[in-house]
Amino acid sequence: MLIGVTGGAGFIGSHVVDALLEVGHRVRVLDLRLPHREDVEFQQVDVRDREALLEATRGLNVLFHLAAVADVEEVSRDPISAMVANVGGTVCALEAALRNEIGRFFLASTVWVYSSLAGEGPAHEESPFSVSAPRHIYTTSKLAAEMLCHDYGHRYGLPVTVLRYGIPYGPRMRPALVIPTFVRRALAGEPLLVAGDGTQSRRFLYVGDLARAHVLALAPRAIGQTYNLDGAEPVTILRLAEAVRRLTGSCSAIQFVPERGGDYRGHETSSDKARRELGWEPQVDFDTGLAITVRWLIEHSPPPGRRP
Ligand SMILES: NC(=O)c1ccc[n+]([C@@H]2O[C@H](COP(=O)([O-])OP(=O)(O)OC[C@H]3O[C@@H](n4cnc5c(N)ncnc54)[C@H](O)[C@@H]3O)[C@@H](O)[C@H]2O)c1
Structure with missing residues (x-):
């Protein structure tokens, strides 16, 4: 199959591209910037440009739509641009998929949608949440x-699937995220800043595992479905900081600082549906995934004196 990946030059998209190629699909990256490998088709296109996207998606059998403003700080700084890219870009991608009769459409979403969930227990795909609850503009x-995906699914019969990602990590991740930040500071001998008391945990998900879920979600039974794709193991920020110190051989101190407003509080999320229906579960444990990631970050760290 010929599969398009918007945002295929980004962190997650590049691993989705690798996973699709590995099982024998052909891939077309649709992005503003160049992909990380040369054995793919590439269309330099802005997903906000509906005519250009319509043209660039001709002939595709499947479209994975990942292009977005994914950095929540950037969304806070410029909410209008973020909404135009994330919402406007999605409707352009859906419209292109519909008009080009693309057989499957996948949206990259997030488990942050559960941040406003009331009550205890892990969030599952049908857990209700309120539109008036506080949440981030990114969310x-x-x-x-x-919602647009479901509109196109119900109104026009476009076969859509929503994938709600947890917190992925791995090679090529954005430098501003917590793991690269810790590694950078550890290598520079600077203190690792831990918000709050560090006991808050995250289910980090190795990006290779997340990418593999995209291949499995090509199964016809995923049409019209939403899947949580979260990490298996809760990891406290303190454990992460200590592991980074160990893996880098750093003597950096761990320093506790006040929590930032708007941080995702980390509602427990169940990925049982993906396990049951797609046969997906994470395979890379946190210690292994972190070691791979730290090694990659060290190999790709800028020369001393230059900040990313
Ligand atoms: N990284 C995470 O923690 C996380 C978690 C949940 C969901 N997601 C979602 O996964 C997707 C990928 O995230 P990522 O972390 O790989 O982000 P990223 O910033 O590394 O990649 C995004 C890619 O989209 C491209 N892009 C942005 N705007 C574009 C536009 N207007 N036209 C064409 N291309 C454009 C960028 O050039 C980049 O290559 C996003 O939709 C994001 O919201 C990310």
Whole structure:
């Protein structure tokens, strides 16, 4: 199959591209910037440009739509641009998929949609949440994009699937995220800044495992479905900081600082549906995935004196 990946030059998209190629699909990357490998088709296209996207998606059998403003700090700084890219870009991608009769459409969403969930227990795909609850504008953009997918599914019969990602990590991750930040500071001998008391945990998900879920979600039974794709193991930020110190051989101190407002509080999420229906579960444990990631970050760290 010929599969398009918008945002295929980004962190997650590049691993989705690798996973699709590995099982024998042909891939076309649709992005503003060049992909990380040369054995793919490439269309330099802005997903906000509906005519250009319509043209660039001709002939595709499947479209994975990952292009977005994914950095929540960037969304806070410029919410209008983020909404235009994340919501406007999604409707352009859906419209292109519909008009080009693309057989499957996948949206990259997030488990942050559960941040406003009331009550205890792990969130599952049908857990209700309120539109008036406080959440990040980034999350609102993803919820709006999900709703658009269902509109195109129900109104026009477009075969859509929504994938709600947990917190992925791995090679090529963005430098501003917590793991690269810790590694950078550890290598520079600077203190690792831990918000709050560090006991808050995250289910980090190795990006290779997340990418593999995209291949499995090509199964016809995923049409019209939403899947949580979260990490298996809760890891506290303190454990992460200590592991980074160990893996880098750093003597950096761990320093506790006040929590930032708007951080995702980490509602427990169940990925049982993906396990049951797609046969997906994470295979790379945190210690292994972190060691791979730290090694990659060290190999790709800028020369001393230059900050990324
Ligand atoms: N990284 C995470 O923690 C995380 C978690 C949940 C969901 N997601 C979602 O997964 C997707 C990929 O995230 P990522 O972490 O790989 O982000 P990323 O920033 O590494 O990649 C995004 C890619 O989209 C491209 N892009 C952005 N705007 C574009 C536009 N207007 N036209 C064409 N291309 C454009 C960028 O050039 C980049 O290559 C996003 O939709 C993001 O919201 C990410």
